[in-house]
Amino acid sequence: MTRISVKVDGVTYEDEVEPRTLLVHYLREQLGKTGTVIGCDTSNCGACTVHLDGRSVKSCNVLAVQADGHEVTTVEGLADPVDGTLTPVQEAFRDCHALQCGFCTPGMIMQATDLLRENPRPTEEEVRVGMEGNLCRCTGYHNIVRAVLEAAAQREGQRA
């Protein structure tokens, strides 16, 4: 067992983990953060996407020990911790109906959030390329792309 100290959604946790424990298993099973889901378990689908030190990663493809001393944000850490206010990306996913079954949604929201941080006003093409590591088997991506563009427009509006 290896002792790790990791900050997840603003709270620091000290835990013993086996080195082989995947970050996604640590988040879900040891911390109970089941908002992050396991989709394919082969690092293809992106459903388990979280942020590690502010950049999106597939948490099934990172060991929990690699997060030692680092900061993780899951989909549960996006909304305002006090009043629950959603982020523009979360709002846009709701408003644009960017989901059907909803299983890919946590990963989609995390990747969209990273994408917009890097490129606040993406074109539709840039959104499609930027979201290439996240698979959705229901929507055909149409409303997901629309939501990301909508979130970009909203954030632009807030800044203006």
Next chain:
Amino acid sequence: MIPAQFDYVAPATLEEALTLLSEHGDEAKVLAGGQSLLPVLRMRLNAPGVVVDISGIQELKEITDQGESIRIGAGATYQDVLDSPLVREHLGLLHKAVTEVADPQIRHRGTVCGALAHSDPAGDVGGPVLALDATMEVQSRGVVGPRQVAAADFFVDLFETAVGDGELLTAVTIPKHTGWGSHYEKFVRVSHQWAIIGVAAAVRAEGGTIAEAKVGLTNMGSVPLRATAVEQALVGLAATEEALAEACSLAGEGTDPPSDLNGQADYRRHLAGVLTRRAVLAAAGG
């Protein structure tokens, strides 16, 4: 899927890492970004006794200007390479190929040197690195200074390189190709997947004529290949589709690509000619 048990060590210095690798020999696997190693461990295709995580070693993360070349350390991620003005200016081909590697999440963690050491023939950086005449820097404990291995000698076979037990690929050094046109043409069925095949082309054109060309092939054999016949045939040609077509059609000759669900060997050889024409034309600005 859960990996088999292993011990995990995260050395803070290169010296410590080399000591660990020398102690554990073939029981050890190096983890840089982990984007190839973790799938291997999860699927239990390999079960090392010790995983040596080199991602915390600061001195390995650097991308530096060496004058005639750019040196990319073993800890530099694909994203670091994409963000590097040095790579963009002097190694346009590598920059373009890295934009095609997997997806953003993988590029945030995965490393160029890790991919080279993993030596998957369908990986996107082997062909460009080979075409650009790179040199790999391999180090081991007790040996003063790195062993320099030319890219042409580095890739030995499927998932096998010149890096031996106890050794570490510490950097790749690539000669500057400032002012060269470049293009990476990747053929895939699903956007973030491995290349069915890929063609990396760098071209130095003078007044609409090709003065020098370098062409690397991805997944056209068990290791990345250099299309030398094409390179030679291109010299002196006008950068137009008609003029280039015949020379580029040579790309698949003498290759032994795999046959799998994505395509048979003869299909890949056909694709190699077509994609080489597209890549060279794009690189030449035609």
